[in-house]
Amino acid sequence: MQCMICKHGATQKGSTTVTLEKDGATIVFKHVPALVCENCGEKYIEDEIAKELLKKANEIQKSGVEVDIREYQLDAA
Ligand SMILES: [Zn+2]
Numbered sequence: 001m002q003c004m005i006c007k008h009g010a011t012q013k014g015s016t017t018v019t020l021e022k023d024g025a026t027i028v029f030k031h032v033p034a035l036v037c038e039n040c041g042e043k044y045i046e047d048e049i050a051k052e053l054l055k056k057a058n059e060i061q062k063s064g065v066e067v068d069i070r071e072y073q074l075d076a077a
Pocket residue numbers: 003004005006007008009037038039040041042
């Protein structure tokens with residue numbers, strides 16, 4: 001797809017690191033699949049994946065962990 005930020009570059013499949021902060025907890029997901037703009041570097045995460053991240057972050061936060069760094073993995077991959 002075309003980048004919505006610079007309206008110039010095309011996006012390529014890649015990966016990114018996502019940091020979520022919730023009620024004092026910081027959860028970092030590494031190697032999250034994303035579309036990366038070849039021009040400006042803007043990263044786009046698909047809705048499905050963003051939802052999955054939020055769900056996982058909720059679970060992690062409930063367990064009382066303050067900082068958690070993990071590899072992203074889709075259960076249905
Ligand atoms: Zn761009």
